[in-house]
Amino acid sequence: TTWYVWNFVSNYQSSATFAENLSCACLRIADHSGWFHRTLPWRLDSDSCTMSIALWRDRTEETMTAQVLKRCTPSDSKSLFGISSVIESLFDSTHREHKCTIAETVIALPRNHEDTPLVVYLYERRSENSGATCSEAKRKLVLWHHDGGFVFGSARDPLALRILESLADDDVVLASIQYRLAPEHPFPAAIEDSMACLLYFLDQASELRIDKTQVHIMGQGAGANIAAACVTHVRSQGVALKSQVLLNPMVHYGVSPAAFVAHHNVLALGPQQLVWLWSQYATLKSAQDPLLDPTVGSTGAQAAVPPTVIVTCTADPLRTEGVELYHLLRQGGTEVYHTELRGSHSGGWDYDTQGTRNAFTTIRNLMGC
Secondary structure, eight states: OHHHHHHHHHHTOSOHHHIIIIIHHHHHHHHHHOGGGGEEEEEEOTTTOOEEEEEOOOTTOSSOOHHHHHHOOHHHHTTTOBOHHHHHHHHHHHHHTSSSEEEEEEEEEOOTTOSSOEEEEEEEEEOGGGOSSOOOSOEEEEEEEOOSTTTSOOSSOHHHHHHHHHTOOTTEEEEEEOOOOTTTSOTTHHHHHHHHHHHHHHHTHHHHTEEEEEEEEEEETHHHHHHHHHHHHHHHTTOOOSEEEEESOOOSSSOOHHHHHHTTTOSSSOHHHHHHHHHHHOOGGGTTOTTTOTTTTOTTTGGGSOOEEEEEETTSTTHHHHHHHHHHHHHTTOOEEEEEETTOOTTOTTTSHHHHHHHHHHHHHHHTO
């Protein structure tokens, strides 16, 4: 448990030194013990902002099996380990350490046939040299989708703030979407929330000073899958997005055999956990749905995909399908860029500092910031 908490803390600190000195040391310990492979990830509840760490062990196996995962549901984890004050303080400390001031606004959008609203966190940069007067210039919009395997995570994502700060442009506003989570809300609920958010900002563009021609969509992991699905959906409606940024995207339902063999001992989220996460979000019957898999039904349609950045991690089982998507888009004529975080996994942005800089630079160049 101590190792898991330290690893979580290190991934949510903006100090690279902290991450390298503490987390990497703990990773080596965990590598020898194999403890991580018998754990299930944390869940950040969207309403109470409480983090739960779920830990289950299979007494008859050395590693966690699909049968063990099937017996455990996200709701079981909520009562095991709640530390809401920790996650809130981590988020707030990350917020304070940014070189610019980032203002947060919460927007609640009504949902059809739903009592709970769609919550969107709107972040705006306010650097010291931007002045006190409010500019009337139109702003770029970034739609951010957090990671968490469709089951976990929160829109109050520190990575979103890091990306916003790296853009170094005060005329950018980032909207982080608290989309509905599985298994309570399976496919395509999260995509519907993303589309509702996009259409809201397009409809309110004048009031919010948003340039409709400068809408960029981003996401990490499961969030990247949702972002790509949103691009596919709006393309059929004639809506053009400026770019998409997919960080370590979940592309295919389940895990490819090659990735399973190559990464069965991965320190982060492994193939068995990925299979379980996919099963909570969708069924095998949906595997060929282009809204679930961006590579399905793509023949002849890639020319309509906006310029794309794909970031993969060499120590993550999702790398294989991320690279496959890159080559597919490139062959289809899409302007696409690929960068990698070497020796890293999803969420390990501080393990390869040079790779992180390269990724942020590529995103900046694509957006013209």
